[in-house]
Amino acid sequence: MSHKIKYFLSKNKIIRHFLLVFFFNFIFTILPLFPTFAFERNYDIQHIKLKLDFNEQKKSLSGEATISLVPLIEDFSFFQLHAKNMEIREVKFPDHAACSFSADSKKVSIQLPFSFSQKDTITIIISYYTVPEKGIYFNKADKNSPYRSGQIYSHSEPNDARYWFPCYDQPDDKLTSEIIATVPENHFLLSNGRLISERRNRTERTKTYHWRQDKPHSSYLISVAAGEYAEIKDRAGNLPLYYYVYKNQKNLAPNSFAKTAKMVEFFEKIFGYPYPWNKYAQIVVADYKAGGMEHTGATTLNDYTIHDKRAHLDRNSDDLVAHELAHQWFGNLVTCKDWSHLWLNEGFATYSEILFKEYDAGIEAAQYAIYEDQKFYSEMTDAKFHQPIVYRDYRDPEDMFNYIEYQKAGQVLQMLRHIIGDLLFFKSLKTYLSQYEFQSVETKNFTNIVEQIANKDLNYFFDQWLYHGGHPEFKITYQWEPDTKQVLLYVRQVQDDSLGLVPEVFCMPVEIEIIGQHKSISQQIFIDARNDTFAFSFASRPVNIRFDKDNYLLKKMDFIKSQDEWIYQLLNDKNVAARLNALTQLEEDTENSLATILAFERCLLNDPFWAVRREAAYLLIDYNRPQTKEALVKACADSHAKVRVAAINSLSNFYDKKYNPLFRKIAENDSSYKVISAALYALSHVEDEHSFDFFSKFIDMDSHNDIVRSAAFHSLYYLKDERSIPIAIRFASDTTQSNYRRTSALSLLKNVGVGNADVESLLIGLLSDSDRYVKKKAINILGSFKTEQSLSALKQLQETELSADIKRRLRISIEKIERGLGK
Numbered sequence: 001m002s003h004k005i006k007y008f009l010s011k012n013k014i015i016r017h018f019l020l021v022f023f024f025n026f027i028f029t030i031l032p033l034f035p036t037f038a039f040e041r042n043y044d045i046q047h048i049k050l051k052l053d054f055n056e057q058k059k060s061l062s063g064e065a066t067i068s069l070v071p072l073i074e075d076f077s078f079f080q081l082h083a084k085n086m087e088i089r090e091v092k093f094p095d096h097a098a099c100s101f102s103a104d105s106k107k108v109s110i111q112l113p114f115s116f117s118q119k120d121t122i123t124i125i126i127s128y129y130t131v132p133e134k135g136i137y138f139n140k141a142d143k144n145s146p147y148r149s150g151q152i153y154s155h156s157e158p159n160d161a162r163y164w165f166p167c168y169d170q171p172d173d174k175l176t177s178e179i180i181a182t183v184p185e186n187h188f189l190l191s192n193g194r195l196i197s198e199r200r201n202r203t204e205r206t207k208t209y210h211w212r213q214d215k216p217h218s219s220y221l222i223s224v225a226a227g228e229y230a231e232i233k234d235r236a237g238n239l240p241l242y243y244y245v246y247k248n249q250k251n252l253a254p255n256s257f258a259k260t261a262k263m264v265e266f267f268e269k270i271f272g273y274p275y276p277w278n279k280y281a282q283i284v285v286a287d288y289k290a291g292g293m294e295h296t297g298a299t300t301l302n303d304y305t306i307h308d309k310r311a312h313l314d315r316n317s318d319d320l321v322a323h324e325l326a327h328q329w330f331g332n333l334v335t336c337k338d339w340s341h342l343w344l345n346e347g348f349a350t351y352s353e354i355l356f357k358e359y360d361a362g363i364e365a366a367q368y369a370i371y372e373d374q375k376f377y378s379e380m381t382d383a384k385f386h387q388p389i390v391y392r393d394y395r396d397p398e399d400m401f402n403y404i405e406y407q408k409a410g411q412v413l414q415m416l417r418h419i420i421g422d423l424l425f426f427k428s429l430k431t432y433l434s435q436y437e438f439q440s441v442e443t444k445n446f447t448n449i450v451e452q453i454a455n456k457d458l459n460y461f462f463d464q465w466l467y468h469g470g471h472p473e474f475k476i477t478y479q480w481e482p483d484t485k486q487v488l489l490y491v492r493q494v495q496d497d498s499l500g501l502v503p504e505v506f507c508m509p510v511e512i513e514i515i516g517q518h519k520s521i522s523q524q525i526f527i528d529a530r531n532d533t534f535a536f537s538f539a540s541r542p543v544n545i546r547f548d549k550d551n552y553l554l555k556k557m558d559f560i561k562s563q564d565e566w567i568y569q570l571l572n573d574k575n576v577a578a579r580l581n582a583l584t585q586l587e588e589d590t591e592n593s594l595a596t597i598l599a600f601e602r603c604l605l606n607d608p609f610w611a612v613r614r615e616a617a618y619l620l621i622d623y624n625r626p627q628t629k630e631a632l633v634k635a636c637a638d639s640h641a642k643v644r645v646a647a648i649n650s651l652s653n654f655y656d657k658k659y660n661p662l663f664r665k666i667a668e669n670d671s672s673y674k675v676i677s678a679a680l681y682a683l684s685h686v687e688d689e690h691s692f693d694f695f696s697k698f699i700d701m702d703s704h705n706d707i708v709r710s711a712a713f714h715s716l717y718y719l720k721d722e723r724s725i726p727i728a729i730r731f732a733s734d735t736t737q738s739n740y741r742r743t744s745a746l747s748l749l750k751n752v753g754v755g756n757a758d759v760e761s762l763l764i765g766l767l768s769d770s771d772r773y774v775k776k777k778a779i780n781i782l783g784s785f786k787t788e789q790s791l792s793a794l795k796q797l798q799e800t801e802l803s804a805d806i807k808r809r810l811r812i813s814i815e816k817i818e819r820g821l822g823k
């Protein structure tokens with residue numbers, strides 16, 4: 001696609017144009033405006049230039065969209081653009097000649113004064129005003145974080161660009177774009193592409209930013225994000241990287257973004273295609289509707305991802321950062337043609353998270369990530385409704401953004417990689433990217449390339465995994481025949497195929513490993529029947545059989561094995577998923593067996609991978625045995641914070657006072673916020689004479705997402721100690737605190753403050769609080785006071801309150817007091 005802009009019309013056409021404007025205006029006033037017909041794209045947009053003027057107070061914007069397009073048909077004189085709930089003020093040509101148009105709540109229809117051909121490039125300018133319901137978001141003021149206030153940012157995917165600019169709002173047209181927008185002088189505005197200019201308007205005390213995206217992309221990727229930011233510069237080779245975070249969080253940015261350069265270099269290498277855009281910027285915004293959005297070269301992320309060094313022990317931003325970065329190739333450079341092929345964006349980005357994990361954190365971390373995606377899919381999947389990955393019958397494109405297009409599709413790529421091997425898999429990605437760069441694609445564009453590169457008919461694979469729903473459900477048994485020295489493996493597929501949505505048979509190669517006391521064999525079988533039996537020569541009774549030993553298959557598996565075999569698998573299997581599955585099976589089949597408990601304890605203390613140790617810690621919660629408790633005490637000092645959290649949880653379940661000194665030591669010394677919170681929750685199980693003083697120490701500790709303070713409030717709540725009242729009053733009355741903290745404090749007062757005069761006067765004061773959650777909570781608690789004073793305060797509010805929800809609460813509390821007072 002060419003993305004050079006030609007301006008408007010040849011000279012003789014301009015003359016004709018003037019003659020015709022009058023004629024068309026005439027026709028438009030007397031004829032029924034436009035015949036109704038389905039929206040059909042008969043043009044190819046080349047470029048869009050948006051001049052945006054935001055009104056933060058009104059949450060509105062006035063815009064001017066200059067759109068250049070080339071007809072896709074001969075005799076082109078009429079076209080339509082998506083424009084949702086816009087007041088279209090004017091449509092004109094660059095020479096100011098007006099153009100006829102009509103607009104409804106969904107689109108603007110433009111009638112050109114004469115016909116154009118496919119050789120022409122037409123430019124029109126649309127002036128509009130809108131109060132966008134979606135697409136652009138004006139962030140509300142946040143008294144706790146001045147930097148969150150006044151942000152303006154966009155989120156258009158899948159089809160919300162039409163709410164903030166007129167456009168062709170589907171992913172199958174690519175165009176270059178420009179944004180010119182003005183923000184307060186202390187704000188920064190990020191958009192796609194190159195910064196052409198940044199102009200200070202001294203008298204208005206504003207700044208005007210002009211950004212230009214020179215390589216074509218789809219309209220849903222056009223972005224703005226503005227607010228008060230600190231800029232951090234970085235590089236990946238020659239590529240400039242930028243991170244925009246709040247000014248008070250500049251030192252925290254590396255916790256989330258430090259690996260970006262490593263990711264860029266890794267993806268460039270593994271995808272076989274250089275990073276496609278001129279820069280890569282990441283900016284955080286408050287209350288974003290997603291974790292992140294991969295705007296071309298300018299990803300927007302939820303500010304929740306920023307965290308300090310201590311929180312870094314509990315979480316990281318790697319998956320999110322890798323996902324949005326991988327979209328710069330899969331999604332932005334090569335884009336799904338319509339949302340039925342969404343997996344070409346989301347499945348690839350999701351699988352790229354695992355690719356980076358394998359590279360950065362090692363094979364076990366990747367195995368665990370695969371296990372987690374498989375598990376997430378299994379938990380979400382609904383046997384009655386098996387939607388295929390390539391799915392046309394969605395009601396709203398928004399519905400496509402689900403576990404099928406993300407986790408399942410990612411797993412399909414993982415299976416494909418396993419089947420054709422790394423060399424051919426990555427060669428296919430490279431060929432796909434270079435063949436379809438800056439284009440929109442559908443599934444067969446990808447699958448054809450894979451088949452060519454692999455030189456293999458993979459129709460069976462793509463058909464069952466992409467065009468059918470579900471997954472194989474295996475029932476597997478085996479027996480060893482001492483006479484013939486053979487292992488007979490019986491593999492049945494039992495998935496419900498009655499509705500025709502799920503394949504009767506999933507065909508696939510599967511790696512089998514038979515493990516004996518002294519010798520093991522590995523062999524690949526190919527499954528292509530609903531019932532199959534496979535025979536293997538094997539001299540002795542196996543100690544375990546691994547079906548799908550690398551766990552590459554998305555499947556449900558019911559493999560009948562003995563307790564010994566599961567224990568062997570738990571303590572020896574090289575694959576994290578196999579060990580986790582062994583834990584689950586042992587818990588289901590042989591709960592309370594000493595051998596199982598011993599195996600869990602060994603696993604808790606010795607497994608090389610933290611997630612397996614963590615799972616063992618959770619499963620040991622029910623075993624009230626001195627040795628189990630000893631193992632859990634040891635695990636409270638595990639090197640991984642998540643294992644420590646699980647061990648503390650399980651240990652606290654024994655409600656034994658003797659662990660309180662341990663929990664207190666952990667709360668005071670551990671560096672992980674989650675571990676500290678877990679210790680506080682644990683301490684709330686069995687109180688002692690130190691409890692109040694100890695919990696109140698943590699009430700002022702700041703932590704990511706406020707988890708430590710929440711745990712302290714929770715613990716004080718269960719303590720029911722009246723000494724908590726002044727603490728709770730301090731938080732509830734402080735309007736600079738978040739409503740979450742204030743309502744937590746109020747919950748505490750409900751527990752210990754009813755009847756207290758100071759609490760009552762605080763609550764009466766809060767009836768006029770500007771925060772509705774605080775106000776509702778105060779009304780609710782006052783209902784327990786049963787005093788004339790509370791009753792009259794509530795009745796007074798009842799006379800002026802407008803919100804139906806709050807009125808309902810008032811009624812309930814008033815009735816409650818009246819009953820209490822015997823009225």
Ligand SMILES: [Zn+2]
Pocket residue numbers: 323327345346349
């Ligand atoms: Zn994504």
